[in-house]
Amino acid sequence: MAQTxxxxxxxxxxxxxxxxxxxxLLPGVRLVNLIDDSLIYDVMQAGGVTPQVSGRLLGYYRSAAELGADVILNTCSSVGEAADRARAFVSVPIVKIDEQMAREAVGGxxxxxxxxxxPTTLTPTMALLRAQAGAAGRTVALTEGLAKGAYDALVGGRPEEHDRRIAETAAELASSVDAIVLAQGSMARMEASLREITGKPVLSSPRLGVMAVKRLLESL
Structure with a gap:
């Protein structure tokens, strides 16, 4: 039977x-998607993860376990802290999509x-990087780059403006950093162009997150 x-x-x-x-990367694996787009709306409205959001996420993780998942992939960096807490209450391992990205960033x-x-993604991503640096015994300097107005441009149907604002933010950071981390998986498609614009390594989460899932599945 295929892994799920x-x-x-x-x-x-x-x-x-x-x-x-x-x-x-995992062509033989059954992928099941559980999507609730009200969650990110509630996180944005509250300015962070609420107990209600955590509870609903825990329900989805438990549903994933009930449907036979071998691994659960939490795809949203904004709710990583909820995934951390849920690990104690779910029998199936939970992989956070951005965890491997953070390890590689602070390690290199x-x-x-x-x-x-x-902001609701920036803050937890900064916290994740600090936590991974601490776990690795590393000291790193982190610089925030909030691409103001980019999200509103995207949901407003102006993807070119969204990309331009991110590119401008990356260019502003380039001279003071060794590498750039993209906090949202949806920005991964800009990885190559931002590398060209900045001349710096750019890390995004989707591929690294799936590779972490692959390694875990191989160990089961």
Whole structure:
């Protein structure tokens, strides 16, 4: 029987790009998507993860376990802290999509710029990087890069403006950092162009997250 991965989403945007990564790296694995795009809305409205959001996510993780998932992939960086807490209450291992990205960033670079289009993603990504640096015994300098207005441009149907604002933010960070981390998986499609613009390594989460899932599945 094929192994099963359940991917839990708080929004719609990453599901199709992530499926392409799964098709490439894990073609024999059954992928099940659990999507509730009201979650990211509630996180944005509250300015962070609420107990209600955590409870609903725990319900999705438990549903994933009940449907036979061998691994659960939490795809949203904004709710990483909820995934951390849920691990104690779910029998199936939970992989956070951005965890491997954070490990590689703090393991390879001393000065890291972090780009996000939402404060609710920027803050937990910075915290994740600090936690991973501490676990590795590393000291890193983190620089915030909030691409203001980019998210509103995207949801307003102006993707070119969204990309331009992110590119501008990356260019502003470039001279003061050794590498750039993209806090949202949906920004992964800009990885190559931002590398060209900045001349710096750019790390994004989807591929590294799926590779972490692959390694875990191989160990089961």
């Amino acid at each position: 991965v359940a991917a839990v989403y708080t929004g719609q945007g990453l599901a199709e790009p992530l499926k392409k990564v799964f098709d490439e 670079y001393d000065r890291i710029g972090v780009i996000a289009t939402l």
